[in-house]
Amino acid sequence: MMPPTEPRTLFEKIWTEHTVLSLEGGESLIYVDRCLIHEGSRPGFHALDQAGKQLRRPAQVLACADHYIPSHDRQRGLDAIPEAETRKIVEDLEANAKRHGCRLFGLMDERQGILHVVAPELGIIQPGMVIVGGDSHTSTHGAFGALAFGIGASEVMLAMATQALWQPAQKTMRITCDGGLAGGVHAKDLILAVIGKIGTGGAIGYVIEYSGPAIRALSMEGRMTVCNMSSEAGARAGLVPADETTFAYLENRSDGPADDSWDDAFAYWRTLRSDDGAAFDAEVSIDAAAVKPMSTWGTSPEHCAALDGDVPDPADAADAAGREAQAKALEYMDLKPGQAISDIQLDHVFIGSCTNGRIEDLRAAAAVLDGRRARLPGIVVPGSSAVKRQAETEGLDRVFAAAGLEWREAACSLCTAVNGTDVLAPGSRSAATSNRNFPGRQGVGVRTHLMSPASAAASAVSGRITAEDAL
Numbered sequence: 214m215m216p217p218t219e220p221r222t223l224f225e226k227i228w229t230e231h232t233v234l235s236l237e238g239g240e241s242l243i244y245v246d247r248c249l250i251h252e253g254s255r256p257g258f259h260a261l262d263q264a265g266k267q268l269r270r271p272a273q274v275l276a277c278a279d280h281y282i283p284s285h286d287r288q289r290g291l292d293a294i295p296e297a298e299t300r301k302i303v304e305d306l307e308a309n310a311k312r313h314g315c316r317l318f319g320l321m322d323e324r325q326g327i328l329h330v331v332a333p334e335l336g337i338i339q340p341g342m343v344i345v346g347g348d349s350h351t352s353t354h355g356a357f358g359a360l361a362f363g364i365g366a367s368e369v370m371l372a373m374a375t376q377a378l379w380q381p382a383q384k385t386m387r388i389t390c391d392g393g394l395a396g397g398v399h400a401k402d403l404i405l406a407v408i409g410k411i412g413t414g415g416a417i418g419y420v421i422e423y424s425g426p427a428i429r430a431l432s433m434e435g436r437m438t439v440c441n442m443s444s445e446a447g448a449r450a451g452l453v454p455a456d457e458t459t460f461a462y463l464e465n466r467s468d469g470p471a472d473d474s475w476d477d478a479f480a481y482w483r484t485l486r487s488d489d490g491a492a493f494d495a496e497v498s499i500d501a502a503a504v505k506p507m508s509t510w511g512t513s514p515e516h517c518a519a520l521d522g523d524v525p526d527p528a529d530a531a532d533a534a535g536r537e538a539q540a541k542a543l544e545y546m547d548l549k550p551g552q553a554i555s556d557i558q559l560d561h562v563f564i565g566s567c568t569n570g571r572i573e574d575l576r577a578a579a580a581v582l583d584g585r586r587a588r589l590p591g592i593v594v595p596g597s598s599a600v601k602r603q604a605e606t607e608g609l610d611r612v613f614a615a616a617g618l619e620w621r622e623a624a625c626s627l628c629t630a631v632n633g634t635d636v637l638a639p640g641s642r643s644a645a646t647s648n649r650n651f652p653g654r655q656g657v658g659v660r661t662h663l664m665s666p667a668s669a670a671a672s673a674v675s676g677r678i679t680a681e682d683a684l
């Protein structure tokens with residue numbers, strides 16, 4: 214770690230600020246500001262109970278019911294969950310959270326939603342914090358200039374018990390997105406282009422800092438989309454330095470700084486940027502102006518192409534491993550090299566998830582669907598109950614219903630297809646605004662194409678992969 218007199222990156226500033234203890238080998242004990250958990254925290258609570266431990270700082274642990282809950286019949290509560298074991302998983306989260314006194318956003322809470330949507334919208338995530346979570350998409354919160362990363366089940370237990378974690382040293386990568394995004398090109402297209410360039414292993418061992426005019430021009434929702442998928446590039450975390458866009462988003466959030474500490478908070482947050490001349494371990498640049506609407510064609514987020522492009526030929530891959538992976542992906546996806554992406558016929562559309570289930574995402578999808586009819590069946594799942602209420606206030610739910618799509622309750626739903634009801638027919642082909650497309654993610658044999666909400670909406674109308682400006 215650089216001494217503080219040298220120019221430092223944003224990551225180094227946050228890391229230093231949170232270091233309790235450092236070992237010579239590079240490991241540091243890092244103080245944790247917030248720990249985010251969901252139903253998958255059962256083993257962590259079990260281990261705590263076995264050890265007779267309590268939460269060190271329960272008010273800094275937030276529990277959300279999101280993965281295993283249904284996206285329909287919310288008024289029926291837990292009875293809407295058909296499988297007893299799934300019901301038990303949700304019941305256990307709520308019982309564990311209550312018993313240990315952490316903040317719970319349970320199934321029937323009016324603030325309920327996907328943890329990576331709920332925490333930011335309440336103002337719980339603030340610049341300069343260290344956020345950990347038992348979910349790899351905890352990286353979402355880097356959008357606020359926080360260091361946010363997913364941890365394993367045993368680390369969740371340690372974070373809850375001690376409010377600190379031993380972490381290895383991290384390398385830094387700056388990804389500079391030059392130019393501005395063209396009309397009809399969204400944050401999802403940008404991050405798919407980034408992952409397409411560096412690959413799903415391209416940022417392993419790094420904390421990414423996103424910079425450049427295309428990043429600065431993004432809304433907080435767009436920045437969250439970008440940081441959310443940093444983990445898909447293998448990164449430990451993704452960061453966007455806080456700026457006026459961040460500050461405006463945080464103002465008046467219920468869990469922001471206390472009224473009399475805003476000035477101090479702003480003053481500190483403004484220091485949270487990489488110093489001029491700070492050295493990064495790796496530098497990547499992207500011409501954001503050249504990015505087009507994107508979709509995945511294969512079984513990894515790096516298997517992506519512009520919507521006006523073609524399915525690639527594995528023979529053109531850079532190495533043997535790439536050729537084998539692409540050939541296997543094409544076999545699973547039942548696609549042929551050279552096939553136009555825009556000729557790929559779809560069976561279903563899913564608009565939602567912690568990547569693209571925020572209000573701006575639903576507005577983008579509704580703008581495309583307004584006055585149109587979807588040829589495909591599909592569901593629109595808001596990322597949180599607050600997003601749902603806001604969308605209904607704006608009449609977006611009526612746009613989706615008029616187009617023939619189902620309007621659901623906040624949940625992870627078809628992003629992961631583990632709630633026992635939201636699962637696609639075996640072998641079907643899906644347009645999805647989520648972040649993972651590995652085999653079986655949305656059901657047995659399901660072929661998932663990741664894309665932006667606008668492209669998913671346009672694809673719902675045409676029945677094949679389609680950019681909004683191609684309708």
Ligand code: SF4
Pocket residue numbers: 279280327328329348350566567568624625628629647648
């Ligand atoms: S929406 Fe998907 S990626 Fe996000 S937390 Fe839920 S399951 Fe994980």
